[in-house]
Amino acid sequence: MMVNHDVTDRMENIPDEKFTIIGIDKDAEAPTRPRVGYWRDAWRRLKENKVAFAALIILLILVFFIIFGPAISGYEFEQIDADAINKGPSAEHWFGTDDLGRDLFARVWQAGRVSIIIGILGAVIASVVGSIYGGIAAYFGGAVDDIMMRIVEVLLSIPYLIIVILISVITDSKSLGTMLVALTLTGWCGIARLVRGQMLQLKSQEYVLAANALGVAPIKIILKHMIPNTIGMIIVAITFDIPGYIFSEAFLSYVGLGIQPPSTSWGALASAAQQNFMFYPYQLMFPALMIALTMLSFTLLGDGLRDALDPKLRK
Amino acid sequence: MAKFIVKRIGYMLVTLFIVVTATFFLMHSIPGDPLAHMARNLPEQTRENYYEKYGLDKSTSEQYLIFMKNLVTKGDLGESLRYPGREVTDTLLTNASVSAQPGGLALLAGIAIGILLGIVAALNKNRWPDYIVMFIAILGITVPVFVLASVLQYFLSVKLMVLPTTGWGSWQNVVLPVIVLSFGTIATYARYVKSNMLDVMGQDYILTAEAKGVSKLNVVKKHVLKNAFLPCMTLLVGQVSGIFTGSFVVEKIFGIPGLGFYYINSINDRDYTMIIGTTVFAAALFVFVQLVVDIAYSIMDPRIRVK
Numbered sequence: 001m002m003v004n005h006d007v008t009d010r011m012e013n014i015p016d017e018k019f020t021i022i023g024i025d026k027d028a029e030a031p032t033r034p035r036v037g038y039w040r041d042a043w044r045r046l047k048e049n050k051v052a053f054a055a056l057i058i059l060l061i062l063v064f065f066i067i068f069g070p071a072i073s074g075y076e077f078e079q080i081d082a083d084a085i086n087k088g089p090s091a092e093h094w095f096g097t098d099d100l101g102r103d104l105f106a107r108v109w110q111a112g113r114v115s116i117i118i119g120i121l122g123a124v125i126a127s128v129v130g131s132i133y134g135g136i137a138a139y140f141g142g143a144v145d146d147i148m149m150r151i152v153e154v155l156l157s158i159p160y161l162i163i164v165i166l167i168s169v170i171t172d173s174k175s176l177g178t179m180l181v182a183l184t185l186t187g188w189c190g191i192a193r194l195v196r197g198q199m200l201q202l203k204s205q206e207y208v209l210a211a212n213a214l215g216v217a218p219i220k221i222i223l224k225h226m227i228p229n230t231i232g233m234i235i236v237a238i239t240f241d242i243p244g245y246i247f248s249e250a251f252l253s254y255v256g257l258g259i260q261p262p263s264t265s266w267g268a269l270a271s272a273a274q275q276n277f278m279f280y281p282y283q284l285m286f287p288a289l290m291i292a293l294t295m296l297s298f299t300l301l302g303d304g305l306r307d308a309l310d311p312k313l314r315k
Numbered sequence: 316m317a318k319f320i321v322k323r324i325g326y327m328l329v330t331l332f333i334v335v336t337a338t339f340f341l342m343h344s345i346p347g348d349p350l351a352h353m354a355r356n357l358p359e360q361t362r363e364n365y366y367e368k369y370g371l372d373k374s375t376s377e378q379y380l381i382f383m384k385n386l387v388t389k390g391d392l393g394e395s396l397r398y399p400g401r402e403v404t405d406t407l408l409t410n411a412s413v414s415a416q417p418g419g420l421a422l423l424a425g426i427a428i429g430i431l432l433g434i435v436a437a438l439n440k441n442r443w444p445d446y447i448v449m450f451i452a453i454l455g456i457t458v459p460v461f462v463l464a465s466v467l468q469y470f471l472s473v474k475l476m477v478l479p480t481t482g483w484g485s486w487q488n489v490v491l492p493v494i495v496l497s498f499g500t501i502a503t504y505a506r507y508v509k510s511n512m513l514d515v516m517g518q519d520y521i522l523t524a525e526a527k528g529v530s531k532l533n534v535v536k537k538h539v540l541k542n543a544f545l546p547c548m549t550l551l552v553g554q555v556s557g558i559f560t561g562s563f564v565v566e567k568i569f570g571i572p573g574l575g576f577y578y579i580n581s582i583n584d585r586d587y588t589m590i591i592g593t594t595v596f597a598a599a600l601f602v603f604v605q606l607v608v609d610i611a612y613s614i615m616d617p618r619i620r621v622k
Binding site for chain 1: 326329334338345453457461469473564578583585597598
């Protein structure tokens with residue numbers, strides 16, 4: 001007892017000036033490295049993936065030429081030159097000329113505009129429609145989900161090209177807009193399924209349950225948890241879909257149901273060149289090379305993006 | 316199981332009904348006269364006879380009922396508008412059997428080679444056989460068929476003159492189309508089998524088998540292959556039905572008188588009955604093959620039925 005008394009006595013005897021506020025070192029707890037967000041992290045991983053990064057560079061080069069190529073060539077893509085018909089690649093005409101003496105360098109890049117626009121717009125439209133559809137189905141669930149998914153099943157069991165051909169016959173217009181409608185009409189179904197599956201999976205995750213239990217508003221859960229966790233998957237799906245649309249457009253133009261002269265696309269160029277292929281193989285070579293290069297780059301980039309954007313694959 | 320099959324058949328019929336109805340009304344909603352090309356310069360009476368023959372004097376809904384009745388009771392899809400006297404159903408069957416020859420051979424060759432390459436690639440992951448197979452697979456996916464067809468024609472037919480360029484009738488005519496058609500199949504299967512096998516090889520039951528001391532050959536034979544092949548069956552749906560509908564491009568390039576070739580022709584001819592007929596035929600085939608594959612799949616993999 002005495003000892004205790006002693007201690008308190010001594011405590012009371014400590015003068016006030018012995019107590020100084022030394023403050024809190026606020027920086028002690030701060031991370032020494034900069035905060036790495038989802039996108040920056042994904043970008044870092046994409047840069048490390050040499051194949052995907054090379055594909056990205058190739059795509060950027062292609063896009064550069066598609067934008068500036070026709071101007072660089074110094075020729076109009078429709079300009080007919082009777083003195084330079086079916087000339088092979090040379091200093092004046094880098095990719096040669098076609099059977100009307102039109103400069104193929106200008107034409108290939110002009111055609112690339114149509115092909116790339118169809119590829120990107122087609123994939124983006126299909127993904128947006130598909131994501132909204134799939135999201136609604138997953139959100140409401142039950143009977144709504146059942147009916148919505150049955151519709152998708154029916155649409156998916158109609159052969160894709162048949163629909164595309166049918167639409168272009170029915171509308172009897174071969175403009176870029178009609179092509180997009182025809183190509184995306186059932187193109188969104190696959191993405192709708194993907195998004196629905198992902199959303200359903202997310203709905204049963206513990207952190208969403210926790211958010212629900214804490215009373216977070218549904219709209220906030222959707223914005224904070226559902227969408228950020230699906231967006232990576234949608235981006236990957238878009239990347240993989242672009243070559244598909246480019247290919248479908250090339251195919252349609254090739255059989256004469258696609259883009260019509262005077263405008264042109266890679267498929268239309270290939271189709272025109274195929275008739276002269278035995279004599280002027282270079283005319284097919286360039287558009288075919290561009291189609292192959294674009295499809296290859298998007299496929300490889302898609303592979304890389306999938307690894308970069310999916311945190312579950314993180315090691 | 317019986318319940319599953321009945322449910323599946325029900326879906327199939329509903330899908331088919333929707334496709335047929337939609338195609339019919341869409342084609343009939345096209346503005347313009349489907350007989351314009353031949354009836355324009357004919358005398359009034361002859362023209363009326365023509366319209367009566369094709370039932371075009373009736374309203375669209377009446378035409379639809381007649382069309383459905385003929386289709387369901389007799390399997391009759393009507394008569395070609397462009398070539399009077401040619402039954403659509405007969406034409407379809409003849410053309411489909413032509414398409415099926417290169418198509419069937421290409422599918423068999425493509426699946427066999429593709430699966431083999433996929434297995435080789437999966438067992439040699441990140442070694443040179445894997446890289447070679449994946450290079451072939453990427454080529455097969457990125458090179459458009461019409462380019463491959465033209466290049467092969469150029470080298471094998473024009474330069475070396477070992478095979479005919481186009482035509483139909485002898486076995487030499489089939490070789491090039493089969494190579495071109497199977498290339499894409501090889502690429503798809505090689506990629507798919509490889510990724511499926513790698514997937515299965517990471518499963519716990521493989522680890523268990525290895526831990527028990529099962530030989531590598533037996534692990535691959537009894538566990539990996541069986542489980543990796545199952546998902547490949549879903550790929551078959553588009554491809555088996557594709558055998559009969561044929562490839563539009565390949566048939567056009569090689570001059571094969573198959574279904575794809577005539578489909579493009581009937582579109583360019585605006586031959587409405589043929590277009591409807593071919594669409595219905597292709598959709599029916601697709602849906603039917605899907606049904607068969609679904610049932611086969613559920614017999615082989617009981618996990619599907621539970622879901």
